[in-house]
Amino acid sequence: MGLTVVGTVAFxxxxxxxxxxxxxxxGAGTYVALSASYFNxxxxxxxxxxxxxxxxYLDLLKKHxxxxxxxxxxxxxxxxxxxxxxxxxxxxxxxLATELNSLENFDPVVPSEYQxxxxxxxxxxxxxxxxxxxxxxxxxxxxxxMDTMNFWMxxxxxxxxxxISMVDVISINDEEAQQxxxxxxxxxxxxxxxxxxxxxxxxxxxxxxxxxxxxxxxFSAPALPLEYAFDxxxxxxxxxxxxxxxxxxxxxxxxxxxxxxxxxxxVMASFNVEKFGTERIVELTEKExxxxxAKFVELTTFNMRKI
Amino acid sequence: MGLTVVGTVAFxxxxxxxxxxxxxxxGAGTYVALSASYFNxxxxxxxxxxxxxxxxYLDLLKKHxxxxxxxxxxxxxxxxxxxxxxxxxxxxxxxLATELNSLENFDPVVPSEYQxxxxxxxxxxxxxxxxxxxxxxxxxxxxxxMDTMNFWMxxxxxxxxxxISMVDVISINDEEAQQxxxxxxxxxxxxxxxxxxxxxxxxxxxxxxxxxxxxxxxFSAPALPLEYAFDxxxxxxxxxxxxxxxxxxxxxxxxxxxxxxxxxxxVMASFNVEKFGTERIVELTEKExxxxxAKFVELTTFNMRKI
Numbered sequence: 001m002g003l004t005v006v007g008t009v010a011f012x013x014x015x016x017x018x019x020x021x022x023x024x025x026x027g028a029g030t031y032v033a034l035s036a037s038y039f040n041x042x043x044x045x046x047x048x049x050x051x052x053x054x055x056x057y058l059d060l061l062k063k064h065x066x067x068x069x070x071x072x073x074x075x076x077x078x079x080x081x082x083x084x085x086x087x088x089x090x091x092x093x094x095x096l097a098t099e100l101n102s103l104e105n106f107d108p109v110v111p112s113e114y115q116x117x118x119x120x121x122x123x124x125x126x127x128x129x130x131x132x133x134x135x136x137x138x139x140x141x142x143x144x145x146m147d148t149m150n151f152w153m154x155x156x157x158x159x160x161x162x163x164i165s166m167v168d169v170i171s172i173n174d175e176e177a178q179q180x181x182x183x184x185x186x187x188x189x190x191x192x193x194x195x196x197x198x199x200x201x202x203x204x205x206x207x208x209x210x211x212x213x214x215x216x217x218x219f220s221a222p223a224l225p226l227e228y229a230f231d232x233x234x235x236x237x238x239x240x241x242x243x244x245x246x247x248x249x250x251x252x253x254x255x256x257x258x259x260x261x262x263x264x265x266x267v268m269a270s271f272n273v274e275k276f277g278t279e280r281i282v283e284l285t286e287k288e289x290x291x292x293x294a295k296f297v298e299l300t301t302f303n304m305r306k307i
Numbered sequence: 308m309g310l311t312v313v314g315t316v317a318f319x320x321x322x323x324x325x326x327x328x329x330x331x332x333x334g335a336g337t338y339v340a341l342s343a344s345y346f347n348x349x350x351x352x353x354x355x356x357x358x359x360x361x362x363x364y365l366d367l368l369k370k371h372x373x374x375x376x377x378x379x380x381x382x383x384x385x386x387x388x389x390x391x392x393x394x395x396x397x398x399x400x401x402x403l404a405t406e407l408n409s410l411e412n413f414d415p416v417v418p419s420e421y422q423x424x425x426x427x428x429x430x431x432x433x434x435x436x437x438x439x440x441x442x443x444x445x446x447x448x449x450x451x452x453m454d455t456m457n458f459w460m461x462x463x464x465x466x467x468x469x470x471i472s473m474v475d476v477i478s479i480n481d482e483e484a485q486q487x488x489x490x491x492x493x494x495x496x497x498x499x500x501x502x503x504x505x506x507x508x509x510x511x512x513x514x515x516x517x518x519x520x521x522x523x524x525x526f527s528a529p530a531l532p533l534e535y536a537f538d539x540x541x542x543x544x545x546x547x548x549x550x551x552x553x554x555x556x557x558x559x560x561x562x563x564x565x566x567x568x569x570x571x572x573x574v575m576a577s578f579n580v581e582k583f584g585t586e587r588i589v590e591l592t593e594k595e596x597x598x599x600x601a602k603f604v605e606l607t608t609f610n611m612r613k614i
Contacts, residue, residue, distance in 0.1 A: 039614055088491070184395070187534045208515040211532060220529035220606050225518060227494045246614075260611035290613045299527050300607050304567035306597045307346055307553075 003248040004114045004141075005033045006046040006133045007123020007237070008103060009053070009061075009071060010080040012277060013096075016231045017088050024277045025057045026082065028123035028147065031234035034281050035241025035268045036121070037064035038289060039249040044114040046070035046133060050078035050102040060282060069111050077102040090232055091206060110136040119248040122146035123237060127156060127163040134166055143253050145169040146198075147240045150176050165197035168253075171240050173204045186211060187218075200258060202243070204236055212255075212262045219259045221266045222299055224292075229273035238281055242268030267292045310555040311421045311448075312340045313353040313440045314430020314544070315410060316360070316368075316378060317387040319584060320403075323538045324395050331584045332364045333389065335430035335454065338541035341588050342548025342575045343428070344371035345596060346556040351421040353377035353440060357385035357409040367589060376418050384409040397539055398513060417443040426555040429453035430544060434463060434470040441473055450560050452476040453505075454547045457483045472504035475560075478547050480511045493518060494525075507565060509550070511543055519562075519569050526566045528573045529606055531599070536580035545588055549575030574599045 007029025014021050029047045036043055044067045051073060061068050083097035108129050115138035122130040124147045134144060144167040152160045153176065164170060170193060178184060181192035190201045190213035200214035207229075209222040229235075246264035250257055270292060274280045314336025321328050336354045343350055351374045358380060368375050390404035415436050422445035429437040431454045441451060451474040459467045460483065471477060477500060485491060488499035497508045497520035507521035514536075516529040536542075553571035557564055577599060581587045 185533065185535055187532045205515065208512065209527070209529075218532050218606060219609070220516070220532070221609075222516075222527035222529070225494045225525050225527070226492065228492055246611075249614075256610075259609040263609050263611055264614070286614060293611060293613060297612065299525060300609075302526070302528075302566040302570050302607075303563075304553075304570055304600060305604065306600060307556075307571070307593060 001040075001119055001248045001251045002042045002044070002117035003036060003040050003119040003121065003244060004044040004046065004070075004110070004117040005029055005036065005121045005123060006108055006130065007032050007121075007125055008080055009045070009047040009049050010082060012233060013081075013083040014231055014233050014276060015085040016090065017086065018228070018230050019276065021276050023081070025060070026234065026277055027080065028125065028234075028237040030061070030278060031237035031272070031281070032121055032123045032241035032244075033061065033066045034064055034278055035238040035272070036245030036248070037066055038268070038284060038286070039242065039245030039264065041065045043067065044070055044111070044117065046108050046110060046114070048072040048074060048102045048106045049080075051075050053079045064282070070109065070114060072109060074102040084233070086232070090229055108133050108136070115139075118142040118251070119244055120144045121240060121244045122163070122167065123240065124149050127152055127160040131163045131166065143168050143244075143247060145171065145240065145244050147171045147236065148176070150179055153179050161196060164193075167198055169200040169202065170198040171202040171204065171236070171243070173206070173236065177201070177203045202262065204239060206232075210239070210262055210266060212258055214258065215255045217255055219262060221262045222296070223266060224270040224295060224299065226270070226273065231276045232273050233277060235269045235272050238272040239265035239269040241265070263293070263296055267296060308347075308426055308555045308558045309349045309351070309424030310343060310347050310426040310428065310551060311351040311353065311377075311417070311424040312336055312343065312428045312430060313415060313437065314339050314428075314432055315387055316352070316354040316356050317389060319540060320388070320390040321538055321540050321583060322392040323397065324393065325535070325537050326583065328583050330388070332367065333541065333584055334387065335432065335541075335544040337368070337585060338544035338579070338588070339428055339430045339548035339551075340368065340373045341371055341585055342545040342579070343552030343555070344373055345575070345591060345593070346549065346552030346571065348372045350374065351377055351418070351424065353415050353417060353421070355379040355381060355409045355413045356387075358382050360386045371589070377416065377421060379416060381409040391540070393539070397536055415440050415443070422446075425449040425558070426551055427451045428547060428551045429470070429474065430547065431456050434459055434467040438470045438473065450475050450551075450554060452478065452547065452551050454478045454543065455483070457486055460486050468503060471500075474505055476507040476509065477505040478509040478511065478543070478550070480513070480543065484508070484510045507562075509569065511546060513539075517546070517569055517573060519565055521565065522562045524562055526569060528569045529603070530573060531577040531602060531606065533577070533580065538583045539580050540584060542576045542579050545579040546572035546576040548572070570600070570603055574603060
């Protein structure tokens with residue numbers, strides 16, 4: 001089924017304890033779309049870049065069957081740029097530079113051929129832009145998934161809550177879930193966020209995996225235990241891409257199938273951290289992905305059913 | 308199969324954000340043996356108490372098919388006492404009092420009828436006492452599991468390492484694994500600890516579940532997501548009791564069956580935190596345990612096998 005993604009397409013400069021990069025392709029929209037492309041062959045990407053954005057990077061997206069007609073190229077402007085440095089404890093990072101550039105006055109255009117897609121992924125972005133994309137669809141998608149972050153909770157909570165009220169699934173990390181809900185346990189946080197609108201809540205816990213709440217049920221997906229994460233940039237977006245890509249491919253939004261989608265997201269995120277930026281998720285093969293799925297099966301399967 | 312447990316039998320006084328208790332029965336040996344008693348009907352407990360230890364508490368252990376001939380009752384001495392207070396973030400607790408009392412010069416006696424048991428659980432205790440129990444067995448048990456804590460790493464690391472070198476499975480929490488190994492990721496920590504002797508490493512992550520490493524494989528068990536933990540005291544010991552109790556019952560120490568045992572431990576720990584001290588784990592029914600196992604199945608099962 002068709003999948004439309006909105007999210008940033010950007011330049012990132014990253015430093016981790018294992019190395020550093022100059023400006024490379026980044027942005028939530030990039031990670032989501034690339035990750036989803038391994039599941040779904042009908043992906044539309046809505047974003048904005050400046051005229052400095054290399055054609056090679058656009059070609060890379062196209063090569064992954066991503067339709068880029070929804071990416072506006074702003075003449076005379078520069079592309080959104082983020083520079084960050086991870087600490088030795090890679091759960092902590094410093095933002096060294098954020099240049100909004102072309103993102104500053106982003107007015108998302110939803111091409112008419114995108115307006116009837118059944119699956120809509122709102123990558124982390126201004127809540128207003130996320131909402132505008134929903135409003136500019138011709139029909140309400142079958143499933144709307146949103147990702148967001150603490151930054152929007154800090155500076156425009158009411159705006160954010162309005163967008164949250166319009167989606168089916170929200171994907172956030174554990175600290176953000178606690179901040180958004182004001183609750184200190186994830187079960188309580190999920191209940192409060194559920195009352196804000198979304199039927200399903202995904203809480204990402206980094207190296208501890210992810211929880212899916214919905215329909216009074218809960219599913220726990222592990223993260224793949226790793227010797228080290230080379231670069232966690234984009235892991236959450238890559239997760240979201242695998243999640244919605246799998247749902248769009250299978251066109252089944254039952255809780256049971258969302259469990260599979262959470263594993264698909266976890267599988268993709270486990271690859272993402274193996275190299276810098278998008279390096280790993282642009283080169284994957286179906287065989288590699290299936291082998292990784294088998295690892296998640298091994299990691300979680302037990303056969304005891306009673307004492 | 309026979310299971311011998313060594314560990315403290317003690318008085319605890321506990322304060323959590325949800326309430327407080329006077330002196331109640333506690334101690335690693337108590338939690339391990341009670342938890343294991345739901346799986347195995349042939350349990351021996353080696354410990355020491357003072358003459359102030361109530362007969363009612365000893366009867367409670369006996370009622371759970373726990374042989375208490377191995378519990379020394381020291382005349383003129385008092386029972387080990389621990390008093391602690393949990394913070395609002397219940398991962399943090401303050402120890403308000405520790406009175407070693409009868410534990411101070413504990414010289415463990417292993418009754419002859421215990422000396423041939425196939426399964427031996429060394430609950431958290433002085434590493435020397437743990438080792439003495441191994442040495443006082445007539446034959447080397449089929450499986451020796453040990454639990455320990457950071458306290459022993461701080462004050463007698465060499466002694467601890469000697470005991471670690473003699474066991475098959477070690478169960479510790481994530482911070483302790485990092486302290487013991489000097490490594491910052493759990494995969495690296497498990498490798499270092501494996502090189503110290505144990506073939507299998509269990510790393511407990513509290514609300515994030517537990518990891519089992521061994522034979523080059525890894526298994527991830529979730530914790531049951533809870534609205535709140537009423538009292539986490541003894542959760543790690545209860546986990547260990549479910550783990551070894553299940554292995555002794557099934558008498559199968561393959562990695563595949565250890566996965567089941569880790570779930571058995573997680574199931575028991577999920578009950579333990581629901582009430583103060585041992586209150587919950589003394590009253591469980593087989594039906595309740597089987598229903599909780601079903602929850603863990605629901606929590607972890609997905610059916611995707613390829614993209």
